[in-house]
Amino acid sequence: MPKSLLRSLALIAAGAAIPTVLLPVATNAVAADSGTTGSADTYRQLDQFMNVFQKVRADYVDKVDDKALIKGAINGMLESLDPHSSYLDARDFQQMKLTTEGNYGGLGLTVQMDDGAVKVVTPTEDTPAYRAGIKAGDYITRINGKLLYGGTLDDAVTDMRGAPGTKITLTIVRPGREKPFDVTLTRENIVLKPVKWEVRNGVGIININSFSKATGADTRAAIAAIQKQTGGRVAGYVIDLRSNPGGLLDQAIEVSDAFLDHGEIVSQRGRAKDDIERYYARPGDDTKGAPLIVLVDAGSASAAEIVAGALQDDRRAIVMGERSFGKGSVQTLLPLTDDTALRLTTARYYTPSGRSVQEGGIQPDIRVPQLSDPDYKDRPRFREDDLRRHLINEAKVDDSVIEADPKPDPRFAASADQLKKQGITDYQLDYAIKTLTRIAGTPPAPATRTAAR
Template sequence: MKAFVAKLLPPLAVVGALTLIPLTTSSVAAADADTMKELDTFMDVFNQVRATYVDPVDDHTLIKGAIDGMLAALDPHSSYMEGTDYSQLKTTTDGNYGGVGLSVTIEDGAVKVITPTEDTPADKAGIKAGDYITHVDGELLYGLDLDEAVDKMRGNPGTQTTLTIVRPGRDKPFDVKLTRARIELRPVKWEVKDGIGIVNINTFAGNTGQATEAALTAIDKATGGHPLGYVVDLRSNPGGLLNEAVRVSDAFLDRGEIVSERGRDKKDVENWYAKPGDMSHGLPIIVLTDVGTASAAEIVAGALQDHRRAIVMGERSFGKGSVQGVSELTPNSALRLTIARYYTPSGRSVQAGGIEPDIVVPQLSDPDYKTRPAVREADLRRHLLSQAAVKEDVLENDSTPDPRFSATSEELEKKGIKDFQLDYAIKTLKRLAPGTPSTVAKSR
């Protein structure tokens, strides 16, 4: 999956000889002896393949295959990257690449859509979370690894590609023709509606925190310094950089912990805290989440929810509560490895469980919302478990939405409501607002 919380680490240290590892106890020596036996088995297989496989295979192909196989035994977010794969990782976190704008994963050998990125060719063409992509330009994707599948969909802006989609609930596959574009992600968009500042954050790239702060300043200016409240829209946000999630959370908090990161060692704990100064002036906030809200976006939602700074509304989030470190091995290759779980200020791990909304609001304006399956972290093979006990009923069953949410998409369209969740959030904030704009100004 491309959606991840990236954290740069120093290059891996390579020990040149076994004798450089101190053997201070018999238990360590025994462990090293067991490791050597396993490595001997690996070398036996490696040498036999080199010598007797029906076609010649170069050493690089065999070693890369061994590394890929080793990491495939871990969680789905750990991988080895080289060449174009590593370049794609860097361009994605920079928020600038050529493609169609999809976050995808591999499920049982098939490419499944996690979420389309807003305002990209895939989003405009109507590709949905939960869709399967079986072919690109007639070429079967089944059996490819994730990087290979993504590489097929990316390409120079202006070039055309055709994706074959299988959508659960439909009888037949269908083709979607797309023109690739330069995906220069605008991480933050904003507007003011009925006195409510709407901050739409669609990714956590290198400038998301700064762009969020600029959006809050612009909303203040547009409302004469008196917005009634804020909607922070994190729907279909696949995540990104940890430090940007911290900066975004800090913009809405005046104090307290934002997130903690806990590694393999119990002592390996790192905490991030808010600095004084709430750019949202303590006004009411609603955070919108859905099944595509993942990773860094869940950090923001969890921090604001735990501090009772915001009402989380919408659907349960994706549930990616792990941190990936990226270690550059050579200028052309890197290891992306899950190194920690992150926790919300109250000590919750969202890994595999996600953020539960305070108010469950279905997207009634989407005619397929009842039939389209939701794909979350817990649905991925080898997903990392939360260290906290996660009850199966929490993973398998979402909270039941209020029975009052019964309008059809056709009925909403007649009323001019294109986004029911956003419309409901705005109406809720107007009820929560401390008063008219003038009253708000006096209350600060």
């Protein structure tokens, strides 16, 4: 299998599927398994499939389209595997290209089909969905009054996208609320900015929203800009990976490498015992060893978990927040024709210590609740292990008791209203900044702030 890294995928648009980390392969990269594919039983099963196909064409009550039948059969086969393997027809391929270009008319939502319903994985920051208050775990049941249940994710994607400036009304079902409610949004030209930075009280904050083709370079540029802004006197850095659905593997490696000067970053392992590839940091830490805190939450997935896991295992950063999403699989894009492809799960990835984050995610070193969110306690978390047919991790640790612990932690007793009166709108970020100022031995400064985006 070729090992060069694909530079074109970040499925984080309105209606895109859970993001993936992809590698390119040739069209003949999947070899037949001689133990099953060539057997007489397999050919009998294929004959059975053709018999069903012919009978549906001939006898179904309405005339059917051959392409639709074949696509349905392919999708059914892939859906029996795991939630991240899928077939991309011409329309899906075009949707993917629009998303990877990071410039399209839409809402800025990452969603996933969940038992026939469209479920929000995360809203992308600075998009109509984010500003409207749509949250991870919400269900979108109607678009402009049209019921979505039982439809396809592709149809929902198409309906949510549209010309910038046009309005759309989503009907939202939010666990914890008695009734559905409508949200009317105006579509915008979504231009994804993978990295933003600012300085607060001498702490550099690097907010990484996605892992597209420029994320690594933009992260290094943000570090340089923060050092220039502070005259080289940086108390530390907060790497904010919250609600980051992932993206390109090579960019996760490059971002990790910006904060490391040695050691393994990630490994990926396929079906065969010897199918292992490891990626290592190059000498040179752009931050010159400054203290680091990584913020994660239930929306931090895939490439974001690679970065958090690498910095945690190499003891380079303190990880704060909530347990991450738990997507530890690698998808390979297998071209079929000029405008169709197969996205197939071909490997799992592992952190430097050999941990698989599949299902279990990255556990924070310090669990910090988002107290500034009034819905925090009542809103359920949506993660990989909530998806049907997700890959099983036998080493997963069940922390449901910890997450549901009703006993209040005295450190985190403030209410959202109390924090609002103190001017704190993001408790997790505020806690991280204050922790870094204590580590650096500098008192918290007044509410001074400089930023560049």
